[in-house]
Amino acid sequence: MMSSGGYTTIDDQKISGSVPTFPPSEAQGKISGVFRPPPDADDTFSKPAPGSSSDGPQTGGWMSRLTIGSYKPYFDVDTSDVLERIKDSLFPFKATFTEKTANNPDLYGPFWICTTLIFVVAAISAFVAYLAHKWQKKAWDYDISLVTWSAGIFYGYVSLVPLGLYLILKYFSAPSGLVQLWCLYGYSLFIFIPASCLSVVPVEVFRWVVAGVAGFTSAAFVALNLRTHIMSAGERWFLIVAGIFFLQLALAVVVKFYFFTITVGASSS
Amino acid sequence: MPYGDTIPLHASSQSDIDEIENLINASIQSGPATVHPTRPLSPPRASIPVSSPFVASEISPQAYQKPPLVPPGVPPPASAAHRQNVGGGVGFGASPNTLTEPVWDTVKRDLSRIISNLKLVVFPNPNREDPGKALRDWDLWGPFFFIIFLGLTLSWSASVKKSEVFAVAFAVLAAGAVILTLNVLLLGGHIIFFQSLSLLGYCLFPLDAGAVICMLKNNAIIKLVVVSITLVWSSWAAYPFISAAVGPRRKALALYPVFLMYISVGFLIIAID
Numbered sequence: 051m052m053s054s055g056g057y058t059t060i061d062d063q064k065i066s067g068s069v070p071t072f073p074p075s076e077a078q079g080k081i082s083g084v085f086r087p088p089p090d091a092d093d094t095f096s097k098p099a100p101g102s103s104s105d106g107p108q109t110g111g112w113m114s115r116l117t118i119g120s121y122k123p124y125f126d127v128d129t130s131d132v133l134e135r136i137k138d139s140l141f142p143f144k145a146t147f148t149e150k151t152a153n154n155p156d157l158y159g160p161f162w163i164c165t166t167l168i169f170v171v172a173a174i175s176a177f178v179a180y181l182a183h184k185w186q187k188k189a190w191d192y193d194i195s196l197v198t199w200s201a202g203i204f205y206g207y208v209s210l211v212p213l214g215l216y217l218i219l220k221y222f223s224a225p226s227g228l229v230q231l232w233c234l235y236g237y238s239l240f241i242f243i244p245a246s247c248l249s250v251v252p253v254e255v256f257r258w259v260v261a262g263v264a265g266f267t268s269a270a271f272v273a274l275n276l277r278t279h280i281m282s283a284g285e286r287w288f289l290i291v292a293g294i295f296f297l298q299l300a301l302a303v304v305v306k307f308y309f310f311t312i313t314v315g316a317s318s319s
Numbered sequence: 320m321p322y323g324d325t326i327p328l329h330a331s332s333q334s335d336i337d338e339i340e341n342l343i344n345a346s347i348q349s350g351p352a353t354v355h356p357t358r359p360l361s362p363p364r365a366s367i368p369v370s371s372p373f374v375a376s377e378i379s380p381q382a383y384q385k386p387p388l389v390p391p392g393v394p395p396p397a398s399a400a401h402r403q404n405v406g407g408g409v410g411f412g413a414s415p416n417t418l419t420e421p422v423w424d425t426v427k428r429d430l431s432r433i434i435s436n437l438k439l440v441v442f443p444n445p446n447r448e449d450p451g452k453a454l455r456d457w458d459l460w461g462p463f464f465f466i467i468f469l470g471l472t473l474s475w476s477a478s479v480k481k482s483e484v485f486a487v488a489f490a491v492l493a494a495g496a497v498i499l500t501l502n503v504l505l506l507g508g509h510i511i512f513f514q515s516l517s518l519l520g521y522c523l524f525p526l527d528a529g530a531v532i533c534m535l536k537n538n539a540i541i542k543l544v545v546v547s548i549t550l551v552w553s554s555w556a557a558y559p560f561i562s563a564a565v566g567p568r569r570k571a572l573a574l575y576p577v578f579l580m581y582i583s584v585g586f587l588i589i590a591i592d
Contacts, residue, residue: 122507165576191479193479
């Protein structure tokens with residue numbers, strides 16, 4: 051007979067010619083006639099899409115994107131993986147990042163590095179402005195638009211530039227995975243965090259040097275990791291790589307200029 | 320439906336089930352049984368109690384009237400009615416009262432729940448190591464109140480762009496709680512979405528207190544000290560819950576964003592003067 055859940059099979063047909071009762075009669079008098087998950091089951095039973103066993107690929111394409119389960123593969127990293135990828139981003143000339151993340155690109159790193167960077171830039175630039183005003187004995191009010199602008203710049207850069215690059219590469223028939231590009235750009239922003247911390251030093255030249263080094267490292271990281279791949283795009287590959295490089299450099303300059311150049315007395319940042 | 324929880328049954332829930340059994344057995348034997356609400360507190364978790372008061376109030380007069388007229392020859396309808404009664408709401412004897420009770424009673428009940436949750440989450444108590452027990456009776460009123468209060472305090476303290484400050488604070492806290500919960504879920508952790516939102520909201524209480532102190536005392540050193548202390552306190556409150564939810568190799572990945580959010584809120588408190 052069929053056995054379902056925790057029921058015992060009804061082997062002997064005492065009831066001749068009739069369908070086996072469901073729920074079985076021994077369940078009467080106890081409310082627990084309905085199947086419940088075993089008491090040591092975890093909370094995944096209560097969630098709609100608990101991972102690979104979910105109906106991700108089977109249901110319609112756009113509906114599956116609304117479940118958590120369809121994004122879980124992009125967060126399948128451990129602490130040690132993330133730390134290793136961050137360390138890789140600090141040494142651009144090895145150019146091994148894309149190989150390492152080709153099979154397991156993650157979105158955890160990009161998102162949280164970006165968010166941390168937004169907060170760090172807003173905080174340090176506020177601190178720098180506060181110090182500058184204090185030394186000149188001027189009043190200073192915290193400008194909350196620093197936070198919103200830095201969020202806009204960084205989130206916008208990390209989401210839109212890889213998207214543009216993805217489309218361009220597709221056009222030049224050298225397609226690269228979009229998530230890999232997001233991963234690469236996200237990790238490339240990591241170097242701006244220590245650079246922002248160093249920008250506390252009130253020497254203007256030092257700040258420009260720090261911004262330049264950070265921008266150069268970050269741009270080299272992105273460009274070198276994509277170079278081998280883009281070379282297959284045809285004669286225009288150098289243009290694309292150079293474009294990527296200078297775009298990243300421009301980001302560093304904009305950040306330095308908007309957040310870390312303080313003019314006291316005029317309408318403060 | 321409430322029995323879809325996979326957390327081990329709370330003591331009161333087990334007694335609910337026994338109570339239901341007793342009711343059904345009793346109704347089969349004799350006339351109406353009095354239904355004692357197992358918890359004189361809130362209506363059942365995660366169910367929509369809207370229909371049950373009406374259902375209960377419609378059926379209960381009949382159930383009470385029927386058995387004197389018809390002897391236990393009609394146990395099935397009566398038991399069905401009882402089953403429907405108690406299935407609709409565990410403490411259905413209390414449900415009609417929650418509609419007709421004085422407003423102060425409702426407010427007092429919610430306030431006492433907020434305070435008891437606060438004591439469980441934020442202050443040291445023996446239940447902290449077991450996240451399942453710690454916030455069994457979660458609610459969202461407490462977190463809502465704390466977030467709004469923090470936004471308002473920051474907005475009051477700000478000298479320029481007050482409404483923007485409130486908007487940023489509220490957005491960061493609300494979206495932050497949702498994103499942090501999603502982060503844990505995406506990393507393969509096991510938490511209940513709203514329970515986690517509730518917990519992250521309750522852990523804001525120390526920062527609320529810090530914000531009020533900073534609003535009153537505008538000295539930079541005091542602000543720094545107060546905010547650091549309340550920051551550590553908030554993080555300590557949230558730590559066991561989050562760390563129990565994910566596997567050991569990803570604990571730092573799940574905890575770091577929590578610290579980041581509280582540090583950024585702390586920074587906002589210091590910076591806004």
